Amino acid sequence: MMTSSAQNAIKSSTENTAKTALIVDDSAVIRKVARRILETLDFTVRDAEDGATALAMCAEAMPTVILLDWNMPNMDGYEVLRHLRQAPLGDRPKVLFCTTENDVGAIARALHAGADEYIMKPFDREIMIAKLDQVGFAMRSSEAA
Amino acid sequence: MTEADFAFLRDYLRKRSGLSLGAEKRYLVESRLTPVCRRFGIATLTDLVGALRLSREGQLERAVVEAMTTNETFFFRDRAPFDLFRDVLLPKAIAARAAQRRLRIWSAAASTGQEPYSLAMMIHEAGAQLAGWQVEIVGTDLSTEVLEKARLGLYSHFEVQRGLPVQLLVKHFTQVGEQWRISPALAGMVSFRPLNLLSPFEHLGQFDIIYCRNVLIYFDAPTKTDVLERIAKALAPDGALLLGAAETVIGLTEALVPDPQNRGLYRQATVAGRAAPHRLAAGF
Incomplete structure (x- = not known):
């Protein structure tokens, strides 16, 4: 009765159990803030300041979730995601696009490129929990609602 | 609730829970704390502020902080x-x-x-x-x-x-x-x-x-x-x-x-x- 995309969007999922995160952002401040939040949520965190480094890290060990900045020099988030999804096991990570471009066009483009969710900057811990929950990390069960 | 009451509650909640409330959150304070007033038999939010000014770390204080920091509403809450x-x-x-x-x-x-x-x-x-x-x-x-x-x-x-x-x-x-x-x-x-x-x-x-x-x-x-x-x-x-x-x-x-x-x-x-x-x- 519901469209499959909407069903998937709302669907409870517990398929992700390993909690390894890769933060990809050219801003050292954002990397630091995101790392702090993810570590408090029991993620093992690595970070990269550009897309090429991030893809090399993924080739070495694919994380279960990637927080990916949209606007980066040299290789933007769209390019990183395109390469990632073509790489071996590259379809597995849940990718949360993270950007200040808070318009429908940017969101639609990110989803079309293969992003699973979208985080608008600025964000806080609650939003991170909500988004991780939505892509299947069952965060709410371990957090006070 | 007067401006002074709201200012007191903003400061009070910031000090006790770290909750930062913008000036536009007045409705939130009223909607969350009115049930607390009812629970404690307090007639108005101004009276609640008066009670908070006089007491320290009791049941009322905890209830106020809890009411403001939990039960947030969001889309598909609890899923x-x-x-x-x-x-x-x-x-x-x-x-x-x-x-x-x-x-x-x-x-x-x-x-x-x-x-x-x-x-x-x-x-x-x-x-x-x-x-x-x-x-x-x-x-x-x-x-x-x-x-x-x-x-x-x-x-x-x-x-x-x-x-x-x-x-x-x-x-x-x-x-x-x-x-x-x-x-x-x-x-x-x-x-x-x-x-x-x-x-x-x-x-x-x-x-x-x-x-x-x-x-x-x-x-x-x-x-x-x-x-x-x-x-x-x-x-x-x-x-x-x-x-x-x-x-x-x-x-x-x-x-x-x-x-x-x-x-x-x-x-x-x-x-x-x-x-x-x-x-x-x-x-x-």
Whole structure:
């Protein structure tokens, strides 16, 4: 009765159990803030300041979730995601696009490129929990609602 | 609540819980702390501020901080009640009301609208199955200020990111500057009315599904019983009541019984419910 995309969007999922995160952002401040939040949520965190480094890290060990900045020099988030999804096991990570471009066009483009969710900057811990929950990390069960 | 009261509460909450409240959050303070006043027998928010100024680290202080820092409302809050709506309640209601083609839903603690709009999104997704149906969602809340925000259907990017899958954001909202507005199609499904659950609500009529989550926790036991028994009267014989995770009917009323298959879901006891309180009406 519901469209499959909407069903998937709302669907409870517990398929992700390993909690390894890769933060990809050219801003050292954002990397630091995101790392702090993810570590408090029991993620093992690595970070990269550009897309090429991030893809090399993924080739070495694919994380279960990637927080990916949209606007980066040299290789933007769209390019990183395109390469990632073509790489071996590259379809597995849940990718949360993270950007200040808070318009429908940017969101639609990110989803079309293969992003699973979208985080608008600025964000806080609650939003991170909500988004991780939505892509299947069952965060709410371990957090006070 | 005076400006001075609001300024005191902002400072008080910041010092005790780290909660930072902008000037535009006045409605939030009023909607969250009014139930605390009722619970402690305090007449007004100004009196509450007076009590906070005089005392330190007691039950009242804790209740104020808890009320402001928990029970936040967001889209698809707690998710399970909405999964239940999509997977169980709505399909069964569609089958049970096929002849009448009419469905009435009550969101009894609608706050700023996220719960009734979340239900509206799921109904919208049901699409063709409800074509030609008259579907009405009534959202009520004690606070007229929160209802005003609910009616506007305008949310910050913080609010739309808490619980709302991005696919549904793109589908059902349009951007208005820095905010996001719910679509007219969804807004048209929901009507908002001020209501104190302690007052009579027979005038709202009968509902097929009632969501009354995280509001009974603020009431004492006799009040819970009174509200639940009146809710039972407002519920269709085969209807469904959803309470919050920390709420129950057990020990409070025999008019409603838990659904053994679904946590948080309650149904009418049978017509002979008083004699056989554990027999369920054939509900959806």
